[in-house]
Amino acid sequence: RAAATFDRRHPPWARFSGDSAEPRAPLFDVVVVGGGHAGTEAAAAAARCGSRTLLLTHRVDTVGQMSCNPSFGGIGKGHLMREVDALDGLCSRICDQSGIHYKVLNRRKGPAVWGLRAQIDRKLYKQNMQKEILNTPLLTVQEGAVEDLILSDPEPERPGKCRVSGVVLVDGSTVYAESVIVTTGTFLRGMVVIGVEMHSAGRLGDQPSVGLAQTLEKLGFAVGRLKTGTPPRIAKESINFSILNKQTPDNPPLPFSFTNKTVWIKPEDQLPCHLTHTNPQVDEIVLENLHLNSHVKETTRGPRYCPSIESKVLRFPNRLHQVWLEPEGMDSDLIYPQGLSMTLPAELQEKVITSIRGLEKARVIQPGYGVQYDYLDPRQITTSLETRLVQRLFFAGQINGTTGYEEAAAQGVIAGINASLRVSCKPPFVVSRTEGYIGVLIDDLTTLGTSEPYRMFTSRVEFRLSLRPDNADRRLTLRGYKEAGCVSQHRYERASWMKSSLEEAISVLKSIELSSSKWKNLIPEVSISTSRSLPVSALDVLKYEEVDMELLAKAIPEPLKKYAVCRELAERLKIEATYESVWFHQLQEIKEVQREEALQLPEDLDYFTVRDVSLSHEVREKLNFSRPQTIGAASRIPGVTPAAIINLLRFVKTTQ
Numbered sequence: 001r002a003a004a005t006f007d008r009r010h011p012p013w014a015r016f017s018g019d020s021a022e023p024r025a026p027l028f029d030v031v032v033v034g035g036g037h038a039g040t041e042a043a044a045a046a047a048r049c050g051s052r053t054l055l056l057t058h059r060v061d062t063v064g065q066m067s068c069n070p071s072f073g074g075i076g077k078g079h080l081m082r083e084v085d086a087l088d089g090l091c092s093r094i095c096d097q098s099g100i101h102y103k104v105l106n107r108r109k110g111p112a113v114w115g116l117r118a119q120i121d122r123k124l125y126k127q128n129m130q131k132e133i134l135n136t137p138l139l140t141v142q143e144g145a146v147e148d149l150i151l152s153d154p155e156p157e158r159p160g161k162c163r164v165s166g167v168v169l170v171d172g173s174t175v176y177a178e179s180v181i182v183t184t185g186t187f188l189r190g191m192v193v194i195g196v197e198m199h200s201a202g203r204l205g206d207q208p209s210v211g212l213a214q215t216l217e218k219l220g221f222a223v224g225r226l227k228t229g230t231p232p233r234i235a236k237e238s239i240n241f242s243i244l245n246k247q248t249p250d251n252p253p254l255p256f257s258f259t260n261k262t263v264w265i266k267p268e269d270q271l272p273c274h275l276t277h278t279n280p281q282v283d284e285i286v287l288e289n290l291h292l293n294s295h296v297k298e299t300t301r302g303p304r305y306c307p308s309i310e311s312k313v314l315r316f317p318n319r320l321h322q323v324w325l326e327p328e329g330m331d332s333d334l335i336y337p338q339g340l341s342m343t344l345p346a347e348l349q350e351k352v353i354t355s356i357r358g359l360e361k362a363r364v365i366q367p368g369y370g371v372q373y374d375y376l377d378p379r380q381i382t383t384s385l386e387t388r389l390v391q392r393l394f395f396a397g398q399i400n401g402t403t404g405y406e407e408a409a410a411q412g413v414i415a416g417i418n419a420s421l422r423v424s425c426k427p428p429f430v431v432s433r434t435e436g437y438i439g440v441l442i443d444d445l446t447t448l449g450t451s452e453p454y455r456m457f458t459s460r461v462e463f464r465l466s467l468r469p470d471n472a473d474r475r476l477t478l479r480g481y482k483e484a485g486c487v488s489q490h491r492y493e494r495a496s497w498m499k500s501s502l503e504e505a506i507s508v509l510k511s512i513e514l515s516s517s518k519w520k521n522l523i524p525e526v527s528i529s530t531s532r533s534l535p536v537s538a539l540d541v542l543k544y545e546e547v548d549m550e551l552l553a554k555a556i557p558e559p560l561k562k563y564a565v566c567r568e569l570a571e572r573l574k575i576e577a578t579y580e581s582v583w584f585h586q587l588q589e590i591k592e593v594q595r596e597e598a599l600q601l602p603e604d605l606d607y608f609t610v611r612d613v614s615l616s617h618e619v620r621e622k623l624n625f626s627r628p629q630t631i632g633a634a635s636r637i638p639g640v641t642p643a644a645i646i647n648l649l650r651f652v653k654t655t656q
């Protein structure tokens with residue numbers, strides 16, 4: 001029995017409920033349900049904050065499992081990873097130990113919107129994550145399926161109809177806890193679908209979580225249904241890579257973690273990816289077999305930004321879609337065809353695959369499949385991720401309607417911190433929209449909710465010129481150390497040093513002011529222009545594309561030499577200089593939208609046909625669906641970006 005297991009293995013820091021209760025139930029500060037991307041971060045964060053923590057999950061050997069793509073990061077997601085890392089979270093460090101192809105997306109745009117991304121070795125990631133989790137002080141990991149919650153009277157003068165005091169496992173054993181975090185991903189009443197066949201499962205090969213779903217519904221939580229899917233996996237040796245476009249990794253790679261100067265697998269040993277495309281034959285197979293594809297017929301919403309090939313064919317007919325062939329690991333025989341998520345019957349999946357260039361002889365090792373699952377309306381949680389209904393109960397990850405490992409990890413770290421702070425009666429740790437992508441993610445979820453799997457994008461973020469991947473430590477590490485206690489002393493000292501060095505260097509750079517002719521003498525290779533005969537500061541000179549700290553320090557060794565010696569500091573100074581004035585401009589735009597909140601939008605505006613305003617198809621769809629009356633109302637529609645709002649505002653003003 002699990003209770004006996006607990007007695008045998010109980011860690012020295014776990015307290016036990018006294019009395020003569022039989023069997024004795026262990027008492028933890030924080031219990032985390034689920035060992036996925038949210039659960040591992042939550043459990044580790046709670047333990048770092050000093051809470052005696054128990055991670056309960058179906059199987060320890062699936063801790064850190066990547067259910068779908070073998071990659072981390074991407075546009076917006078890379079920012080989340082840097083912020084998780086700034087709070088001393090795990091995923092960035094574990095990725096740097098397991099990455100096999102690093103590539104920064106959006107490189108041509110500025111570093112504010114770079115998408116740090118890497119292919120990750122699935123097996124290595126799991127191994128490294130399990131090693132980390134099983135060796136975290138104050139954290140116990142235990143296998144078990146949670147079926148129910150133990151509830152008690154609410155704490156007076158706090159909202160909530162009751163308080164959670166622990167969990168009940170499937171065998172009836174109990175674990176008491178001061179706070180509980182539920183991170184069950186796609187498992188709540190999960191149903192796996194291939195073709196017209198459907199069976200209960202949290203994901204392929206894993207049991208669903210039905211009892212806990214019923215408990216949450218009975219408690220009064222509003223539950224919705226979402227779906228997602230994953231592509232088939234292909235045997236590597238059956239692919240003709242020689243005729244496909246090859247993408248090599250970045251050299252040098254940009255690590256995810258602030259603590260790493262480089263990554264474990266050397267760039268020269270990293271693996272390439274290859275690009276191929278769908279064709280009209282793929283469309284034909286999909287369209288002819290829609291009647292054999294239950295998942296596609298389902299009206300529940302799937303991920304807009306990671307759609308199945310079936311949705312792409314239906315929404316954008318007669319187009320060729322990209323398929324990236326991504327390695328699953330250094331010594332893996334499998335390739336993940338990104339862009340080919342599908343739920344056709346297995347034999348038809350093979351037909352689709354072999355109709356694609358380079359895959360003519362491909363062997364499908366595991367078919368793609370879909371999963372449909374319950375999620376809880378995230379408007380039922382606060383910005384600390386505690387539920388409004390049940391005190392001390394926290395939700396994090398896909399259960400809140402998000403999709404993606406990074407979104408899950410980001411919520412996990414915040415839930416872990418807050419569950420721990422709640423135990424010690426400290427104020428919650430909340431990240432605002434102006435402080436981080438994590439803040440935007442949680443604010444969007446808790447105020448607007450979501451009706452489709454929510455993923456992070458830079459376009460959702462109003463303050464994206466200041467919320468950059470390079471400065472996440474400046475924004476969050478010091479707060480994480482002082483207010484939450486989730487950051488190690490070593491990381492704190494490093495971040496403090498970087499912050500004060502940047503501040504000092506910026507003030508020195510601002511104080512050096514010379515005429516443009518003097519700059520011309522010092523740095524002849526750059527033409528420094530100024531409209532008036534005003535002096536130009538060294539910070540302004542650093543904004544020029546061709547100028548970096550090394551060049552500046554050569555021109556003015558004293559006092560600049562010392563700021564050019566540390567490569568990281570020098571690179572960060574360059575980015576700070578680049579964004580200084582752009583950031584000011586963005587602030588003006590934000591103020592403009594705030595001033596014009598009440599501006600009326602024409603009732604007869606046809607968002608689909610109006611061409612004089614730059615709006616994405618997605619934004620047009622959303623505006624058309626919601627028909628907001630004012631600019632303020634439009635700005636609160638999820639997915640309508642700040643850039644779209646400023647364009648719309650200026651368009652409406654010119655037509656009035």
Ligand code: FAD
Nearest residue numbers: 034035036037038058067068146185187209397398404408
């Ligand atoms: P998970 O990683 O799912 O972890 C949940 C954990 O909870 C599991 O360890 C499970 O065993 C445990 N658990 C569940 N119930 C209980 C219980 N009652 N008791 C104890 N333990 C329990 N994301 C994308 O960004 N793009 C995609 O294309 C994409 N496709 C996907 C396709 C599939 C088929 C699946 C399954 C997921 C896909 N995802 C995709 C989502 C991505 O995997 C998740 O967003 C991410 O894993 C969520 O992390 P999580 O921690 O919330 O949940």
